[in-house]
Amino acid sequence: MPTSTMREAGLRVGHFQSVPWIPFYVGSEDWPVRRVPCVSSTVLAMADTGLLDATPMATVDWLARGDQWPRLGGLGLAYRQRAGSVLLFSPRPIHELDGADIAICDETATSLRVLHAILADKYGLRIGRWRRGLPADPAMPRLLIQDQAVEEAARGRFPHVHDLGREWWEWQGTPVVSAVWVHRRDLADDALEPLRAGLAASLSRYAGQPDLAIEQHCARHGVASAPTALRALLGNFEFELGEAAEAGIRRMAQVLPTAVALQT
Template sequence: MTACGTLTARLGDISFLNCAPIRWGLADSGAVHDVDLVSAAPERLAARLLSGDLDISPISLVRYLRHADDLYVLPGLGISSDGPVRSCHIVSRDPLEDLDGREVALSDASRSTTLLARMLLEDAIGVRPVYRTLRQDVEGMLKTARAAVVIGDDALRLQADVPRGLTVHDTGAMWRNWTGLPMVFAVWAARREFAQARPDVVREVRAALLDAVGRARSHPEEVAAAAAREARSGRAGALGTPVLLDYYRALDYSLGERQLAAIQEFAARAAARGEVPGPVSARVPVHAPALGG
């Protein structure tokens, strides 16, 4: 990334380990010094992007679909999995088929995964649970609920060491089995007014992010080791390098035709439920609009 002159783009960074490879790549290239990197949980980043406190940020798919008119998607960049994602789960004490009428706790840290979980439970499995949104704390959520929707590092640690009596259902794998498509959990987006005013900066940030992905993919062991060190300093405890290597093999940071088809499928299902505005075709980034236009 070339220097942005006197302007520093305010760039969101998901503070979970799913974006650790991006952080590593930006640091390796030196591009991290050209942006004002703001780390936070996904919902906090979305709120800051939509309020104008950030210029560019990863944003959950559901949040994007609800605010597509105000955002410009950076082509080629997303967070998805074509099968198990390892960090977005329905954690259950009961078989999912037995959750009809039972309480399912939804993480307040998520929009896309909680809606995905509801689709899977109601439309794919055919049960109608009673939902309750709670602060993400698996032990606390399961004090009354029979299942919980959990995302991020907590979910990753749960899969690595499943507590007795619980079953972890990977929502990425469930979506793939149901639709045959990847699941896109997030895209990178700029505020549309910022993209129109400073297309040069948006292009530079996009190039830096794509470069960061490439660097991370070329050094998987170094990235996993750095992420393991980051995990040890986190509140929920350590994760081993082998676990993180498997995790980053599962994650896909591209946004190609297959991922765009998956977004279209998710958006159509969400719109049919009244969860996102229509018409769907106008809100799905099949082709990104021209910068500055």
């Protein structure tokens, strides 16, 4: 069967295209699957409407739907002590944000609830309104993740930048697991083998040649950040989740709100 036909007939796999996900997709253009572009905030709706067979899923969504979407091994995205790309940007110190409205980028899912818990329960702050979408006015604090966070940090516009990884670690002492790899429950185990093999090969290739993988990603997606800075950023993440990350998931299930109301 021609490769193109195999891809059309293969698994529909969620494809996250931001920098922290680079290690999972090295060489994925050659996998016998259909890559479906998505971000954390869209995965649940896409999964519910039958558009995905396997994908990374925001941990908060998996905690609500895990009976329908079993995990794919121990793969996921976790950070401890420092994320470097999950950041609250503010014109004021965090303890002065009582009652403040906070803008959030469109992509976030888990990070929104982590920040909600940090503000409300760690600092005892009232939260104004969560606003989806980013205003031009830098007077409004904002939560940015992944590439947007890296780019905003490089601009240096905000005097106060709070890393959610550090804030959570100081408070709870566990990593934050932003997403886990999952698959449809009704998939036969052998149907997942091409994806398992592809992910294992990708992680191995990234471990062997991280600079090459990062440079290729930057060229393909027009990322302007220096590859050396991105390699340092990726060093903050864990991709094969260990016991500390699993403890983090359990703690998140206990601490995070089950929902957060948004305004658009």
